[in-house]
Amino acid sequence: MLDLLQPIRKKLFLKTFFTVLGKFTFVALCLSSLILLLSRFLPIIYYREFLIFIISLSVLSGTVYGIIKKPSFYLAAREADKYDLEERAVTALNFQNSHSTIAKLQQEDTIRLLQKRLPFILAKISIWPFTKKQIYTYLGTFLVFLVLTVIPNLTDDYIAEQKIVKQQKEQIAAKLIKEEETIKNNKNLTAIQKEELLEAVNRLKKEIAATKSTEEQLKLLEKMNKELANLEAKQKLSQANYNHLKKLNHNLKNLSAEEKEALLNALKAIQQSYQELAKELNSDQAAQITNSLQNAVEAMQNGQYNNFYTSLNNAMQMAMTNSQQAQQMAQQLLSTLTALQQSQMMLANANNNQFNQGSNHTAGMQSSGDSTGSQSNGTDDANGINNNSNQNQGNGTGNVNEGNGGNGTNGNGTNQNGVNGNGAGLGNGSHLINIPSERINSEGISETVGGPLGNGESQINMANNGNIAPGLSLSYEKVYNDYAQFARESIENNQIPTDYQEIIKAYFSSIEP
Amino acid sequence: MVETLQEIKEYRNIINNVRQQIEKSIIGQKEVIEQLLVAVFASGHALLEGVPGLGKTLLVRTLAQAFDLSFNRIQFTPDLMPADIIGTNILQMEKEKKQFKFQNGPIFAHVILADEINRATPKTQSALLESMQEHTVSVGGITYNLPEPFFVLATQNPLEQEGTYPLPEAQMDRFLLKIVVPFPTDAELKEILIQTTSKSPNEIDKVASAKMIQIIQLAAKEILVADEVINYAVKLILATHPDKPSATETVKKYVRAGSSPRGLQALVSAAKVRAFIHGRYNVSFDDIETMAFPALRHRILLNFEGEANGINTDELIQDILAKTGK
Numbered sequence: 001m002l003d004l005l006q007p008i009r010k011k012l013f014l015k016t017f018f019t020v021l022g023k024f025t026f027v028a029l030c031l032s033s034l035i036l037l038l039s040r041f042l043p044i045i046y047y048r049e050f051l052i053f054i055i056s057l058s059v060l061s062g063t064v065y066g067i068i069k070k071p072s073f074y075l076a077a078r079e080a081d082k083y084d085l086e087e088r089a090v091t092a093l094n095f096q097n098s099h100s101t102i103a104k105l106q107q108e109d110t111i112r113l114l115q116k117r118l119p120f121i122l123a124k125i126s127i128w129p130f131t132k133k134q135i136y137t138y139l140g141t142f143l144v145f146l147v148l149t150v151i152p153n154l155t156d157d158y159i160a161e162q163k164i165v166k167q168q169k170e171q172i173a174a175k176l177i178k179e180e181e182t183i184k185n186n187k188n189l190t191a192i193q194k195e196e197l198l199e200a201v202n203r204l205k206k207e208i209a210a211t212k213s214t215e216e217q218l219k220l221l222e223k224m225n226k227e228l229a230n231l232e233a234k235q236k237l238s239q240a241n242y243n244h245l246k247k248l249n250h251n252l253k254n255l256s257a258e259e260k261e262a263l264l265n266a267l268k269a270i271q272q273s274y275q276e277l278a279k280e281l282n283s284d285q286a287a288q289i290t291n292s293l294q295n296a297v298e299a300m301q302n303g304q305y306n307n308f309y310t311s312l313n314n315a316m317q318m319a320m321t322n323s324q325q326a327q328q329m330a331q332q333l334l335s336t337l338t339a340l341q342q343s344q345m346m347l348a349n350a351n352n353n354q355f356n357q358g359s360n361h362t363a364g365m366q367s368s369g370d371s372t373g374s375q376s377n378g379t380d381d382a383n384g385i386n387n388n389s390n391q392n393q394g395n396g397t398g399n400v401n402e403g404n405g406g407n408g409t410n411g412n413g414t415n416q417n418g419v420n421g422n423g424a425g426l427g428n429g430s431h432l433i434n435i436p437s438e439r440i441n442s443e444g445i446s447e448t449v450g451g452p453l454g455n456g457e458s459q460i461n462m463a464n465n466g467n468i469a470p471g472l473s474l475s476y477e478k479v480y481n482d483y484a485q486f487a488r489e490s491i492e493n494n495q496i497p498t499d500y501q502e503i504i505k506a507y508f509s510s511i512e513p
Numbered sequence: 514m515v516e517t518l519q520e521i522k523e524y525r526n527i528i529n530n531v532r533q534q535i536e537k538s539i540i541g542q543k544e545v546i547e548q549l550l551v552a553v554f555a556s557g558h559a560l561l562e563g564v565p566g567l568g569k570t571l572l573v574r575t576l577a578q579a580f581d582l583s584f585n586r587i588q589f590t591p592d593l594m595p596a597d598i599i600g601t602n603i604l605q606m607e608k609e610k611k612q613f614k615f616q617n618g619p620i621f622a623h624v625i626l627a628d629e630i631n632r633a634t635p636k637t638q639s640a641l642l643e644s645m646q647e648h649t650v651s652v653g654g655i656t657y658n659l660p661e662p663f664f665v666l667a668t669q670n671p672l673e674q675e676g677t678y679p680l681p682e683a684q685m686d687r688f689l690l691k692i693v694v695p696f697p698t699d700a701e702l703k704e705i706l707i708q709t710t711s712k713s714p715n716e717i718d719k720v721a722s723a724k725m726i727q728i729i730q731l732a733a734k735e736i737l738v739a740d741e742v743i744n745y746a747v748k749l750i751l752a753t754h755p756d757k758p759s760a761t762e763t764v765k766k767y768v769r770a771g772s773s774p775r776g777l778q779a780l781v782s783a784a785k786v787r788a789f790i791h792g793r794y795n796v797s798f799d800d801i802e803t804m805a806f807p808a809l810r811h812r813i814l815l816n817f818e819g820e821a822n823g824i825n826t827d828e829l830i831q832d833i834l835a836k837t838g839k
Binding site for chain 2 (some may be wrong): 078091092101111
């Protein structure tokens, strides 16, 4: 009995499968057409993706459902009964487990009749389930769908724009989160620095959330990218500055009492000079520089080395802000820088004396014609680390010749906040720092760090002849390459604002060994 | 219990023979004959309704002749008393002793023709209730069994309503089928005319014994009914009730009460016999639909609006059949 119903069941399966698939596809087409129509009046982002999803889902669901919804033998029997079997097949299935004589007779009767009529029944059952009306409806819907797909949608441009904005927003948001995490996890940043940077991140978040129009969003996103790059640069600079200060602080602490005294005296002399100059020119700025130098002197006396550097940097920055006054004070600043050079020299010596170790290349950083300055505000903490708020980068050019004051030329400086600064270049000729190895009575490696800086060149030669440790020496090329590499990467990663990129490139070209 | 195919074939032959014997004297009316046979083999009673002169009485008498069964005809009149039907205790002198003895009424026969049943008073009509349902008669505290098989084949005239007493619902429900005898077609009329005016009536042979009828009745009960078919029958019955959700609009509008469960039993029993007669071992939807008319038409009670609008219950059944899904 079941064997006879099996071919009917197979045909019914195909019929059901096509019916279900057809219905699901039809529904998907209707929905898709509706969405396409709506998308012409309302900008629906990702409507194409949505259409693909709907159609794919419908076809998939239809296929799965069609396969799952396999017709039972009962349905096959019902189908067979439609062809003059007068409910014989259904009854036979119902009573297939009955052992009564009448049930057996009924089964035999059904099988006999089914065998006779099976070819006819199979021929009559069509696997194509659709009527003409349905076919026309389906085709009509498909046509509508096709027309709506082919005719260009005027909202597409807007949607594309929106997609870009959304993607950029997501990127910015990801960057902001990353930046936030980096700031939070950066142990080298002080609480205030962290707070300041996090505040900047939050401000960016709020700004991006507040935008409404696409144009506004695009503009803001562009701005955000720049600010994010600035933030990253700022963080890196903070980190570099911190490391630098830490080393300097370390070195300064290790100066001998005589050396500290010498440094202090030199500073006092400079401060005195500025004081006189301030009186002479009646300049507020000179007075401020004098104050900063005074602070530096006091910090030095109190052993607050971070404050010492901060005050000294402030004095230098102020000195470079006004080009006219800088011209007049060039001589004085020359002295300042000379004194600084001396202090660095002493720092290097102190390093050698104290540790007999050769990490001297760090001391040379201050002697370059291009100065990377840091202005720090705050109080010296227990560890002597300053809290930093502003980072000023400037290209000061000039040659410092030990012992001989030179003619300075104006230098150009850029401020991290986007303000171009003018600094004074000081000195002429070459600057050579020799640190005799006799000081520590040992043999060492001589290192020369220098190069064409601005109009002049700066060179520091450090000798370490110690017997205890051979020390470490770095060539100018190595140092140059490292920094140039870092600068190139920063430019490539868009961490440097566009306006500054050319300046940085020009700078590195000018100091190329 | 049916044991072999041969038995089934034999039973069918008997039924066909009975049909042939009836068709000897009744021209046309094939459906009526079939329905009457269905009523007999489904162990039920039938009410034949038709205008006078259509051969209702002849049909029943011919049927009784074809079976080897006792036959009594009771002409119902308004003055007919229950005792006239079921019998009564009469005082008799027997061996110089006076005693009451029960005198059987005409009800004591296998086939009872209750002619023009609606002319008797309800009291007399009610005398049939017990005998029809229980196949027994109770008189003076004693119950008497009626011979088996026992059929009441009643007739009534739908037109002449003056001086008639419509059968109460309870009694109507006792009839398995209400068979409407239609007016013969032109060809049938011609044949009737030829047969009844030119030659002597055909002899009716007795082709089935009482025992055989009972066997066939049991065999017919064994006919299989698929769940699907039973469900359909149940749906039909429910659809006759105006208070059921499956009732059609016309039913809700014109029907006071639908068919009783006895109606469902009658429908399925009749369908089984029809399937048996048609050579099948199972009931089909067609059997149910065909037998729905005689089995349900007297069980659907019209409301005032239905009566006033002259609604025919056959129309309602047709509507129910059309609107009830299988």
